[in-house]
Amino acid sequence: MAIDPLPLPERLAITDAIMQRMRGVVGVDSDYQLAKFLGISTSALSNWRKRGSIxxxxxxxxxxxxxxxxxxxxxxxxxxxxxxxxxxxxxxxxxxxxxxxxxxxxxxxxxxxxxxxxxxxxxxxxxxxxxxxxxxxxxxxxxxxxxxxxxxxxxxxxxxxxxxxxxxxxxxxxxxxxxxxxxxxxxxxxxxxxxxxxxxxxxxxxxxxxxxxxxxxxxxxxxxxxxxxxxx
Missing domain, CATH: 2.10.109.10 (Umud Fragment, subunit A)
Structure with missing residues (x-):
């Protein structure tokens, strides 16, 4: 049986929650600080949010x-x-x-x-x-x-x-x-x-x-x- 992909709003909500927990784990308060900590560009992190995918x-x-x-x-x-x-x-x-x-x-x-x-x-x-x-x-x-x-x-x-x-x-x-x-x-x-x-x-x-x-x-x-x- 094929599994339907999650609707975009649900993916976006899950992604936002994951990123909140990520910030809490590494002890930062913003996406900019999280991107810097992970060694990626802020645009890459922004794309995570837009796609609902990490x-x-x-x-x-x-x-x-x-x-x-x-x-x-x-x-x-x-x-x-x-x-x-x-x-x-x-x-x-x-x-x-x-x-x-x-x-x-x-x-x-x-x-x-x-x-x-x-x-x-x-x-x-x-x-x-x-x-x-x-x-x-x-x-x-x-x-x-x-x-x-x-x-x-x-x-x-x-x-x-x-x-x-x-x-x-x-x-x-x-x-x-x-x-x-x-x-x-x-x-x-x-x-x-x-x-x-x-x-x-x-x-x-x-x-x-x-x-x-x-x-x-x-x-x-x-x-x-x-x-x-x-x-x-």
Whole structure:
């Protein structure tokens, strides 16, 4: 079922509320001061208000830096998470799953897993959301998308949530993969004979085949189950 976009007046009201909470978090009183603090132009911040849309990266960075819940920043929920609830950068007091965030896609990885990669933050999903999405809350990871090879499905700087327990690509889908020491996000298709086809949704990029005799250079880390990105 398609989800209708929020009417502009509602988006504008939500955006205004988010920006109020942003100002409160960083301790400033005006949009001008907030723009200066975030290192963006006042016109860029003004465009947020006009579009009723704030880049998710800005929200995530603020939450990670100041130890506040993304649920609170965006929806005004879980005010108790504003202080004393983060230990080692991970939220402790919210009922749900704290998903580690890795900025690794497209970069050389330490191995065929995320275990040795650096966690740069965390993203909180409450139990109700996890249940509604029908995903596994035990082995989830957030990964930043780099480049335009998966446009329009995924765009540069989007965050995606990866279920590390879903490694079978027999039915296709978008996956976080390891190829010859590099971590990438691609659509996968299993071919006859055990080969794998790597597909970029951006038609400007050619498809790549991993032949059966080269499968030792290929691993599937998990299935991309959720996209977090700005709606344009």
């Amino acid at each position: 880049p998710i990266d800005q929200c995530m960075s603020l939450c990670v830096t100041y130890g506040v819940s993304l649920d609170w920043l965006i929806f005004g929920k879980d005010e108790t998470a504003l202080s004393g609830s983060f230990t080692n950068g991970l939220p402790q007091s919210i009922s749900g799953s704290s998903i580690p965030l890795y900025d690794v896609e497209g970069a050389a990885g330490a191995g065929r897993a995320l275990d040795h990669e650096s966690v740069i933050g965390s993203f909180q999903l409450d139990n109700d959301t996890i249940e509604q999405l029908g995903i596994n809350d035990v082995h989830l990871a957030g990964v930043r998308v780099r480049g335009d090879s998966m446009e329009p499905t995924l765009t540069d700087n989007d965050w995606v949530i990866v279920d590390l327990d879903q490694q079978s690509y027999a039915q296709g889908g978008v996956f976080l993969i390891w190829v010859s020491g590099e971590l990438r996000i691609k659509r996968l298709q299993r071919l006859a004979g055990g080969a794998a086809l790597l597909i970029s949704d951006n038609k400007l990029y050619d498809r790549e085949m991993i032949k059966f005799d080269k499968m030792q250079e290929f691993s599937v880390l998990g299935r991309v189950v959720l996209r977090l990105g700005e709606i344009s």
